[in-house]
Amino acid sequence: MSIELKHVSYVYSAGSAFERRALNDICLTIEDGEYVALCGHTGCGKSTLVQHLNGLLQPTEGQVLVDGKDINAEGVDRKRLRQKVGLVFQYPEYQLFEETVEKDIAFGPRNMGLPEKEIHERVRRAMDHVHMSYEKYAQSSPFDLSGGQMRRVAIAGVLAMEPSVLVLDEPTAGLDPRGRDRILRIIQELHEEKNVTIIMVSHSMDDVARLASRMIVMMDGTIAASGPCREVFQKRDLLEQAGLGVPAAVKLCLKLREQGLQLPEDLYTAEELHDHLLKLFKEKGGLKGC
Amino acid sequence: MLNNITLGQYYPVDSPIHRLDPRMKIILTLLMIVGVFICQNFSGYILILLFTVAASRLSHVPFKVMMKGLKPLRFILVFTFLLNLFFSTGTELFHVGPVVITREGLRQAIHYSLRLVFLVISTSLMTLTTSPIALSDGLEQLFSPLKVFHFPAHELAMMMSIALRFIPTLMEETDKIMKAQKARGADFESGNLLARAKAMVPLLVPLFVSSFRRAGDLAMAMESRCYHGGEHRTRLRVLKITGNDWLALGIMILLLVLIVLLNIFVPKGLIL
Amino acid sequence: MSNQACVQVDHVTFQYEEGADKVLKDISLTVNRGEFLAILGHNGSGKSTLAKLLNGLYLPGEGRVVVCGMDTSDENETWNIRQKAGMIFQNPDNQIVATVVREDVAFGLENMGVPHDEMVRRIDAALEAVHMSERAESAPHMLSGGQKQRVAIAGVLAMEPEIIIADESTAMLDPQGRAEVLEVMHRLNREKGMTVIWITHYMEEAADADRIIVISDGTIALEGTPREVFSQVGTMRTLHLDVPHMAALADSLRKDGVPLPEGILTVEEMTQEVCKLLCPSN
Numbered sequence: 139m140s141i142e143l144k145h146v147s148y149v150y151s152a153g154s155a156f157e158r159r160a161l162n163d164i165c166l167t168i169e170d171g172e173y174v175a176l177c178g179h180t181g182c183g184k185s186t187l188v189q190h191l192n193g194l195l196q197p198t199e200g201q202v203l204v205d206g207k208d209i210n211a212e213g214v215d216r217k218r219l220r221q222k223v224g225l226v227f228q229y230p231e232y233q234l235f236e237e238t239v240e241k242d243i244a245f246g247p248r249n250m251g252l253p254e255k256e257i258h259e260r261v262r263r264a265m266d267h268v269h270m271s272y273e274k275y276a277q278s279s280p281f282d283l284s285g286g287q288m289r290r291v292a293i294a295g296v297l298a299m300e301p302s303v304l305v306l307d308e309p310t311a312g313l314d315p316r317g318r319d320r321i322l323r324i325i326q327e328l329h330e331e332k333n334v335t336i337i338m339v340s341h342s343m344d345d346v347a348r349l350a351s352r353m354i355v356m357m358d359g360t361i362a363a364s365g366p367c368r369e370v371f372q373k374r375d376l377l378e379q380a381g382l383g384v385p386a387a388v389k390l391c392l393k394l395r396e397q398g399l400q401l402p403e404d405l406y407t408a409e410e411l412h413d414h415l416l417k418l419f420k421e422k423g424g425l426k427g428c
Numbered sequence: 429m430l431n432n433i434t435l436g437q438y439y440p441v442d443s444p445i446h447r448l449d450p451r452m453k454i455i456l457t458l459l460m461i462v463g464v465f466i467c468q469n470f471s472g473y474i475l476i477l478l479f480t481v482a483a484s485r486l487s488h489v490p491f492k493v494m495m496k497g498l499k500p501l502r503f504i505l506v507f508t509f510l511l512n513l514f515f516s517t518g519t520e521l522f523h524v525g526p527v528v529i530t531r532e533g534l535r536q537a538i539h540y541s542l543r544l545v546f547l548v549i550s551t552s553l554m555t556l557t558t559s560p561i562a563l564s565d566g567l568e569q570l571f572s573p574l575k576v577f578h579f580p581a582h583e584l585a586m587m588m589s590i591a592l593r594f595i596p597t598l599m600e601e602t603d604k605i606m607k608a609q610k611a612r613g614a615d616f617e618s619g620n621l622l623a624r625a626k627a628m629v630p631l632l633v634p635l636f637v638s639s640f641r642r643a644g645d646l647a648m649a650m651e652s653r654c655y656h657g658g659e660h661r662t663r664l665r666v667l668k669i670t671g672n673d674w675l676a677l678g679i680m681i682l683l684l685v686l687i688v689l690l691n692i693f694v695p696k697g698l699i700l
Numbered sequence: 701m702s703n704q705a706c707v708q709v710d711h712v713t714f715q716y717e718e719g720a721d722k723v724l725k726d727i728s729l730t731v732n733r734g735e736f737l738a739i740l741g742h743n744g745s746g747k748s749t750l751a752k753l754l755n756g757l758y759l760p761g762e763g764r765v766v767v768c769g770m771d772t773s774d775e776n777e778t779w780n781i782r783q784k785a786g787m788i789f790q791n792p793d794n795q796i797v798a799t800v801v802r803e804d805v806a807f808g809l810e811n812m813g814v815p816h817d818e819m820v821r822r823i824d825a826a827l828e829a830v831h832m833s834e835r836a837e838s839a840p841h842m843l844s845g846g847q848k849q850r851v852a853i854a855g856v857l858a859m860e861p862e863i864i865i866a867d868e869s870t871a872m873l874d875p876q877g878r879a880e881v882l883e884v885m886h887r888l889n890r891e892k893g894m895t896v897i898w899i900t901h902y903m904e905e906a907a908d909a910d911r912i913i914v915i916s917d918g919t920i921a922l923e924g925t926p927r928e929v930f931s932q933v934g935t936m937r938t939l940h941l942d943v944p945h946m947a948a949l950a951d952s953l954r955k956d957g958v959p960l961p962e963g964i965l966t967v968e969e970m971t972q973e974v975c976k977l978l979c980p981s982n
Contacts, residue, residue: 180844180874194607217613225611232601233608235633245630249613281637285743295612312871314742314901316940341875344945381876386945386967393971397979408945412952418978419958561799593799596841645794652755652787653808653855654779660813664806664823 139205139222139302139335141168141191146200148186160186162359164200168303173329173336175346175367178356179381184339185228187356188305191337192223221250224301228308230292231285239265239283239291240276246299257298264294267332268324286317293324303335304328310345322349347371347385347407355380368404387411437497437555444672445487445557450566452673453554459680460550464543466684468691473542475690479683480549489556497552498545505541512537564588565665582658590646598639605634706863706895707731707754707785712763714749723749725918726763731863734893736886738906740929741899741915742940750915751867751899755785768862783812785863786856790871792848793840801843801851802827802836808859826858829892830884846877850884857888863895864888870905878905903930903942907965914939927963946970 148161160183168174176184189195190202196210203209209219227233236242240261247257265272268290275283280291289309296304306325310318322345328334340346346353346367353370355363357380363370371377371388387408391401399418405411448456467473484494498505518532555563568585575581606616609630616627707730714724723746731737741747752758753765756772768784770777786808789795798804802823809819827833830850840848849869856864866885870878882905888894898909906912912929914922916939922929930936933951936943943951950964950973960973 179876189607192611194610217615220611220613225608227604227608227611230608232638233605233630233634235630235637245609245614246612249615299613314940315903315942316742383875387949389967390946390949390970390974393967394974394979397971397975399975399979408949412949412956415953415974415978416956416958419953422978589799590797593797593840596839597793600841642791642794645789645791646797648752648757649787649789649795649852650797650807652757652782653859654782654811655807656779656811661810662813662815662819663810664803664816664819666816 140170141223141303141335142166142203142206143187143190144201144203146190146197146202148183148190148195149198152198160359161190161197164359164361166354166361166364168335168337170302171329171333171335173349173351174338175350175353176337176339176356177341177343177346177353177380177382178362179341182356182380183359184356185307186359188225188307188337188339191303191305192220192225194225217249221246221299222301223303223305224296224299226293226296226304226306226309228311229289230296230309231280231288234280234288234292234295237279238277239270239280240272242280242291243294243298246295250299260298260300261294263300264298267297267328268294269320270294286313286320289313289317289321290324293321297328301334303337305337307339308341309338310340310342318345325349341382343371343377343383344385344387344408347387348409355382368406371406372403437552438559439489439493439556440559441488443486443488443557445483445553447672448557448676449667449669449673450558450562451570451667452669452676453558454563454566454570456676456680457550457554459684461547463680463684463687464546464550466691467543467687469687469694470538471694472687472690473546475683475686476546479679480546480553483553484549487553487557489553493556494549494552497548501544501548505544508544509537509541512540560592561589562665564592565667569667582661586658594642597642598635601638602631602635605631704733705730706733706768707897708766709750709753710764710766712753712760712765714746714753714758714761723918724753724760727915727919728763729913729920729923731895731897733862733895734889736889736896736898736908736910738909738912738926739897739899739915740901740903740906740912740941742901745915746918747899747901747915748867751787751865751897754863754865754897755787756781757787779812783808783859784861785865786859786861787865787867788849788852788856788869790868792845792852792872795852796840796848796855799839800836801832801838801840804840804851805854805858808855812859822858822860823854826854829857829888830854844877845873846880849873849877849881853881853884853888861894863897865897865899867899868901870900870902878902901941903936903944907944914941927965930965931962 143164143166146161146164147159150156150158150160164187176187178184186195190197193209193216201208201210204219204223207214234242236245243261243264244257247260261276262272265276270287270290280288283291293309309321309325313321325336325338326349329336338350350367352365353367354361355370355377362380363373363376371384374384377384385406388406390411391405395401401414405414464476467476484491513529513533514527516530516533516536518530521529521531521534523529564585568581571579571581614627614630616624619627709727709729712724712727713722715722727750739747739750749758753760753772754767756778759773765772767781770781772781796804797807805823805826806819809822814822824833827836830853832847832850832854835843835847840851843851853864864885870881873881885896885898886908889896898905900906907926909926912924912926913920914929921939922932922935930943930947933943933947944965946967946969947965950960950970954960964970964973
């Protein structure tokens with residue numbers, strides 16, 4: 139499923155003294171099966187943008203097309219749209235409300251009007267996706283779980299609607315490294331195994347470098363850069379200006395080049411750099427026992 | 429974005445009325461209410477009207493904003509007026525079919541309606557010119573002598589101040605949870621009353637849970653900043669009665685005296 | 701700066717309820733005056749519990765905690781301890797009491813009964829120290845997360861403490877806010893000799909600390925300078941914590957036989973060491 143934004147602008151509190159243009163003439167296409175990272179510092183408009191993708195906000199100007207159809211046109215079923223484009227908000231664990239994990243995850247599918255049997259199967263599948271054992275946790279209260287587990291239950295609540303596009307607003311905010319790695323692995327699996335299109339808001343350039351195939355940099359309500367990560371990470375000044383910085387591996391490459399070391403232009407993840415440096419060491423014959 | 433909410437009715441401009449001590453404004457409002465109640469006489473109402481107009485001009489609050497307070501009361505006003513008009517006995521003025529309009533009825537109807545209007549206007553004059561936080565400060569200090577009777581003046585004011593602090597935060601949170609549940613297909617708009625009330629559960633439960641969490645966090649933060657009740661506390665905001673406050677009080681007393689004099693010396697029936 | 705101990709945790713064990721699991725197990729540590737101490741640990745390691753023991757919000761089940769010479773279990777000293785050891789918390793929204801910034805900074809002073817004029821002086825100085833003077837009259841909900849945390853720091857600073865404990869105070873902030881708050885704390889430590897206890901699960905925030913204590917499962921798992929601690933790449937990983945990217949890269953290259961020395965933390969150090977082996981001029 140593809141999503142296209144055509145000249146989208148959004149103005150908060152239009153006409154009042156507090157009027158603020160959060161999005162300004164955004165044009166953007168996201169293809170089926172992409173893993174897109176959306177970056178930019180607080181207030182750049184990225185949270186406003188993601189709320190346009192499933193019709194929670196309607197553009198002041200412009201159009202949002204999902205599979206070529208304007209989602210804000212008359213007679214479009216928003217509920218159905220929201221099943222197809224799943225949105226996970228920041229700190230989603232704060233939206234849990236049911237007595238049991240199972241009931242909470244079933245909330246979305248139940249709103250879709252699915253039969254009980256199908257709901258039950260979807261809950262199982264969703265829990266499976268987020269690495270939560272159904273037998274162990276389905277009947278527990280979500281409020282008895284740890285923070286990281288609660289977040290996974292909340293994500294399962296969106297996954298149970300089986301969306302083909304999953305939008306996540308800073309899914310790892312506030313988690314410790316273990317919790318973060320787990321969430322990122324879950325997202326990776328959904329992308330690779332279920333071919334779910336991922337749009338992830340992230341502040342961590344190192345995570346973006348490692349995971350996303352494309353990144354979009356936002357600044358003051360506009361798109362400042364969009365393209366494959368290896369291209370965008372070349373634009374250091376722009377990233378700096380957007381308050382983002384570059385991954386540690388890119389910094390090291392830059393320093394090494396300054397020292398006269400020949401390195402290819404498009405190295406940007408730690409793994410790539412590791413492999414390349416290792417190759418250079420081997421060529422120099424400096425490795426013992428090789 | 430909920431950055432633009434203003435709390436209560438407060439109209440934030442600078443004026444001599446805004447600068448009055450909140451305690452004095454509370455006292456003045458109470459005296460004004462007394463004045464409105466003891467006024468027996470139409471000429472007294474004219475005096476009150478003049479005073480109200482003068483005070484509102486002095487407060488720099490636009491007339492329109494001032495009248496807003498009356499809007500929710502319009503049905504009660506009409507109801508009061510009609511009730512008194514139709515159901516009083518006395519000298520007949522005229523009659524429409526079986527309905528008899530009496531002189532006393534008309535008088536009563538106007539009397540009660542005016543009373544209501546002035547009550548509302550004088551209290552809104554206070555709330556429009558005093559920020560909620562100043563109001564709670566004023567109430568705390570006015571009620572502090574009652575502490576001897578274990579009246580929790582400080583605690584109530586602290587509660588009010590914390591409530592005011594958290595209203596914007598909770599509104600923002602409500603908005604967020606609502607959107608998150610909508611993203612899961614929740615429907616807050618359609619259906620009958622029962623269906624809509626049921627639809628609120630996914631909103632209210634998380635809101636309660638988070639409020640309790642916030643309350644716990646806040647209690648701990650307050651304790652770690654040495655909060656231990658109202659005893660031996662000093663205040664950053666010190667309320668100070670100035671010359672203007674005494675002047676305002678003087679004018680108010682003068683108004684009350686005039687109302688009483690009019691009650692005594694102007695015969696009831698003179699005007700109306 | 702003397703090396704006098706200003707916090708002493710002496711064989712402390714803590715559990716939330718009778719019969720529940722022990723959150724802290726026989727833990728002992730000393731914090732020196734003027735030190736920037738980072739306490740690292742994953743969620744549930746007991747680090748936040750430890751923080752709350754340091755100013756008497758919790759009392760140890762066994763052992764004792766002494767802050768500036770006062771035992772936290774001595775009820776007469778509770779308010780003195782909290783004045784000496786100020787604390788900022790995780791959620792910036794849940795620790796601001798007042799509806800105006802300067803009044804929030806005043807809150808602790810009002811509780812301590814500081815006279816009005818002295819209060820005004822201290823508030824101005826505290827707001828200045830965290831660079832928030834311009835927002836003194838703002839409503840807290842109009843501020844960014846980083847600004848709210850700086851207000852919280854000012855609120856503690858105005859009480860003129862000797863120690864500031866930051867309990868995961870950057871966990872809910874964006875990178876910019878995190879940098880702001882960390883910068884303020886380092887500056888207070890450097891310029892005013894404030895003792896800082898910085899509790900976090902972000903390894904990069906511990907990199908500039910004087911000393912790091914890694915807590916896991918209620919005990920001290922590692923202790924030392926950032927260089928000493930981050931060199932233990934394997935151990936840190938088993939404790940579910942990150943190490944600096946360069947330390948990780950150096951470690952993996954070393955494992956593949958590249959002769960890089962131990963203790964590489966920064967991009968500059970890495971550049972230098974790689975150059976020694978590879979650059980054309982060498």
